[in-house]
Amino acid sequence: MAQSLNLFISTSHSPKPLISHGSPPFASAISRFSLIKSPNKRPSLFIKASASDPNPVVLTSDNGAGSSVHAPVPAVSDSSSIEVDAVTEAELKENGFRSTRRTKLICTIGPATCKPEQLEALAVGGMNVARINMCHGTREWHREVIQRVRRLNEEKGYAVAIMMDTEGSEIHMGDLGGAASAKAEDGEIWTFSVRAFGSALPERTINVNYDGFAEDVRVGDELLVDGGMVRFDVIEKIGPDVKCRCTDPGLLLPRANLTFWRDGSLVRERNAMLPTISSKDWLDIDFGIAEGVDFIAISFVKSAEVIKHLKSYIQARARDSDISVIAKIESIDSLKNLEEIIQTSDGAMVARGDLGAQIPLEQVPSEQQRIVQVCRQLNKPVIVASQLLESMIEYPTPTRAEVADVSEAVRQRADALMLSGESAMGQFPEKALTVLRSVSLRIEKWWREEKRHEAVELPGIASSFADRISEEICNSAALMANNLEVDAIFVYTKTGDMASLLSRCRPDCPIFAFTTSTSVRRRLNLQWGLIPFRLSFSDDMESNLNKTFSLLKARGMIKSGDLVISVSDMLQSIQVMNVP
Numbered sequence: 001m002a003q004s005l006n007l008f009i010s011t012s013h014s015p016k017p018l019i020s021h022g023s024p025p026f027a028s029a030i031s032r033f034s035l036i037k038s039p040n041k042r043p044s045l046f047i048k049a050s051a052s053d054p055n056p057v058v059l060t061s062d063n064g065a066g067s068s069v070h071a072p073v074p075a076v077s078d079s080s081s082i083e084v085d086a087v088t089e090a091e092l093k094e095n096g097f098r099s100t101r102r103t104k105l106i107c108t109i110g111p112a113t114c115k116p117e118q119l120e121a122l123a124v125g126g127m128n129v130a131r132i133n134m135c136h137g138t139r140e141w142h143r144e145v146i147q148r149v150r151r152l153n154e155e156k157g158y159a160v161a162i163m164m165d166t167e168g169s170e171i172h173m174g175d176l177g178g179a180a181s182a183k184a185e186d187g188e189i190w191t192f193s194v195r196a197f198g199s200a201l202p203e204r205t206i207n208v209n210y211d212g213f214a215e216d217v218r219v220g221d222e223l224l225v226d227g228g229m230v231r232f233d234v235i236e237k238i239g240p241d242v243k244c245r246c247t248d249p250g251l252l253l254p255r256a257n258l259t260f261w262r263d264g265s266l267v268r269e270r271n272a273m274l275p276t277i278s279s280k281d282w283l284d285i286d287f288g289i290a291e292g293v294d295f296i297a298i299s300f301v302k303s304a305e306v307i308k309h310l311k312s313y314i315q316a317r318a319r320d321s322d323i324s325v326i327a328k329i330e331s332i333d334s335l336k337n338l339e340e341i342i343q344t345s346d347g348a349m350v351a352r353g354d355l356g357a358q359i360p361l362e363q364v365p366s367e368q369q370r371i372v373q374v375c376r377q378l379n380k381p382v383i384v385a386s387q388l389l390e391s392m393i394e395y396p397t398p399t400r401a402e403v404a405d406v407s408e409a410v411r412q413r414a415d416a417l418m419l420s421g422e423s424a425m426g427q428f429p430e431k432a433l434t435v436l437r438s439v440s441l442r443i444e445k446w447w448r449e450e451k452r453h454e455a456v457e458l459p460g461i462a463s464s465f466a467d468r469i470s471e472e473i474c475n476s477a478a479l480m481a482n483n484l485e486v487d488a489i490f491v492y493t494k495t496g497d498m499a500s501l502l503s504r505c506r507p508d509c510p511i512f513a514f515t516t517s518t519s520v521r522r523r524l525n526l527q528w529g530l531i532p533f534r535l536s537f538s539d540d541m542e543s544n545l546n547k548t549f550s551l552l553k554a555r556g557m558i559k560s561g562d563l564v565i566s567v568s569d570m571l572q573s574i575q576v577m578n579v580p
C-alpha cells in the first residue's frame with residue numbers, strides 16, 4: 001500500500017505550485033499524500049507496490065555503528081546482490097531501526113590504534129570516520145594507515161571514511177627528542193628555543209617551531225602549553241633562547257600548542273600573520289588528494305577566503321573526487337567570521353583544545369552551542385572534538401563529568417563526536433569508543449522517549465525555487481515521520497543534498513540514504529542519522545522502491561509491514577507506505 005500526493009510543477013520559468021509552501025505544520029494535513037515534482041522529466045509518477053523491476057540495482061551500505069562482529073561480508077560488485085556494511089547490518093537486524101545510533105563517531109588514529117586488528121576493532125566498535133593528524137607522524141606512516149582502512153573496508157565490508165587534519169601554522173613545541181612526555185615541576189627553569197639542536201636535546205629544553213618566537217615574546221609574558229595545562233613565566237631572553245619559570249606544573253607532550261599572554265590577553269603578533277595553510281600543509285593536502293581522503297580538516301581557519309581557495313585548489317586537482325573541507329573553529333578570528341566560514345565550508349569542527357587556549361575556558365561551552373546551532377541552520381555537519389573522555393587516556397572508566405559533556409554534545413544534536421588522544425595514544429581506545437557509543441545511544445533514546453522535539457528554528461536556506469521545494473519536502477517528511485512514528489525515511493538522492501536536508505531536521509527515525517556515487521556516500525557518513533547506501537537507481541521510483549525493498553528484505557534489514565516514508569530528489573516527492 002502506498003499513499004501519495006502529486007505536486008505538478010510546470011517547467012516554465014514562473015512555476016506555480018499547486019500547494020502553498022507553508023511552514024512544517026502543513027505537513028500533517030498532507031501526510032496521507034505524496035508530493036511529486038518533476039521539473040525536467042515526466043510530470044509525475046504514482047507509486048504502487050509491484051513486483052516488476054527491470055532495472056538492476058546494486059546496494060552498498062555505509063556507516064559503522066554496531067555492537068557485535070558478524071561474519072564479514074566480502075565486497076561484491078555483482079549487480080544482483082547487495083553490498084552492505086557488516087556492522088550496520090548487524091545493528092539493524094539485532095535492534096531494529098529505532099535503536100540505530102544517530103550520532104557519528106570519529107577516532108584519531110595514532111600509535112595505539114594503527115595496526116590492522118586495532119583498526120578493525122574500532123570499525124566494529126562504530127568508528128564512522130578515521131582521523132589522521134598531520135601534526136604527528138610521517139606521510140609514510142599516514143599512508144599505511146589509510147591503506148589499512150581502505151583494505152578493511154574492501155575485505156571486511158566496513159565503510160570507514162578518512163579525515164586528514166592539517167598541522168596549521170600556529171606555534172607549537174618540537175618533538176621532545178623522542179620522549180613520549182616530559183614533566184615540568186613548579187619553579188623549574190626551562191629553555192624554549194628556536195635553535196636547531198642535533199639529535200640530543202639539552203635537559204629542560206623545548207624546541208619551538210616558530211622562528212619569530214624569541215623576538216615576539218617579552219619578559220613578563222605568560223607562556224601556556226596546550227591551552228594552560230602547563231604554565232610558565234618568561235623571565236629572560238638570550239638570543240634565540242627564552243628562559244621560563246614553571247608556575248603551573250604538568251605534563252609536556254610532543255608538539256603541544258604554545259600561546260603567550262600579556263596583561264591577560266592573548267598576544268597576536270607576527271604569528272597572527274602566518275598563513276593558515278603553511279607550505280608543509282600544502283604538501284600534506286597534495287598527499288591527501290593523492291590518497292583520496294574523504295575529508296580535509298583545516299586547522300586555525302581565520303576567514304572564509306582560505307576555505308574558498310582550498311576548495312578551488314581541490315577542484316582543480318581532483319576533478320572526479322569530491323573531498324569535503326571541514327573548517328576547524330579554534331581561534332578568535334574564526335569565531336568572529338563564523339557564519340561566513342561555515343557557509344563556505346562543507347562542515348565544521350568545534351576544536352575545543354586550541355579554542356580553549358584562545359578564549360577563556362568558561363566561554364567554550366556557549367561557543368560550542370553557537371557553532372553547533374549555526375552549522376545546523378546552514379545545513380553543514382558539525383563535529384564536537386577534544387577532551388571528551390580525556391581521563392580515559394589513562395583510566396578504563398570516564399569521569400561523570402566527561403559523560404555529562406558527551407551527553408551535552410549529543411543533546412545539542414551535533415553530527416559527530418571525536419576522540420583524540422583517547423584513541424591515538426591512550427591505553428583504552430576501544431573502551432573510549434564504547435563509552436561514546438553507549439552514551440550517544442542512551443541520550444538519543446531518552447530524547448525520543450521524552451518526545452522533546454526541539455523548537456529549533458530552521459531558517460530557509462534555499463537559493464532557488466527548486467531548492468526551496470526540496471527543503472519544504474524534507475521538513476514535511478521529517479515532521480510526518482515523527483507524527484506517524486514511521487520506522488525509517490528512505491531518500492533517493494544523487495547529490496546527497498536531500499539526505500542532508502532530512503538529517504538537518506533530526507527526525508525520530510533513521511534515514512536510509514541511497515545515492516549513486518561512492519564519494520557522496522562516504523561524505524554522508526559524517527552526518528547525523530544517515531545510513532548511506534550506494535545504489536544504482538533509475539528515474540523510475542516504483543522500480544527503485546521495489547528493488548530496494550526486496551534487496552533489504554532478503555538481507556533481513558527490513559520486513560513486511562514496516563512503515564516507511566520515501567523521498568526522492570529526482571521526482572521531488574513524499575510517499576508513505578508499508579513494506580509489502
Ligand SMILES: Nc1ncnc2c1ncn2[C@@H]1O[C@H](COP(=O)(O)OP(=O)(O)O)[C@@H](O)[C@H]1O
Nearest residue numbers: 108109110111133135136137253420421424425
Ligand atoms: N600519527 C601519530 N603519531 C604519533 N602520535 C600521535 C599521532 N597522532 C596523534 N598522536 C598522539 O596523540 C595525541 C593526541 O592527538 P591529537 O589531539 O590529534 O593531537 P594534538 O595533541 O597535537 O592536538 C598527540 O598529542 C600525540 O601524542
Ligand SMILES: C=C(OP(=O)(O)O)C(=O)O
Nearest residue numbers: 330351352353354385386
Ligand atoms: C581538534 C583540535 O585540533 P588538534 O588536535 O589538531 O590540535 C583541537 O584543537 O581541539
Ligand SMILES: [K+]
Nearest residue numbers: 135165166167
Ligand atoms: K592538527
Ligand SMILES: [Mg+2]
Nearest residue numbers: 330351353354
Ligand atoms: Mg587544534
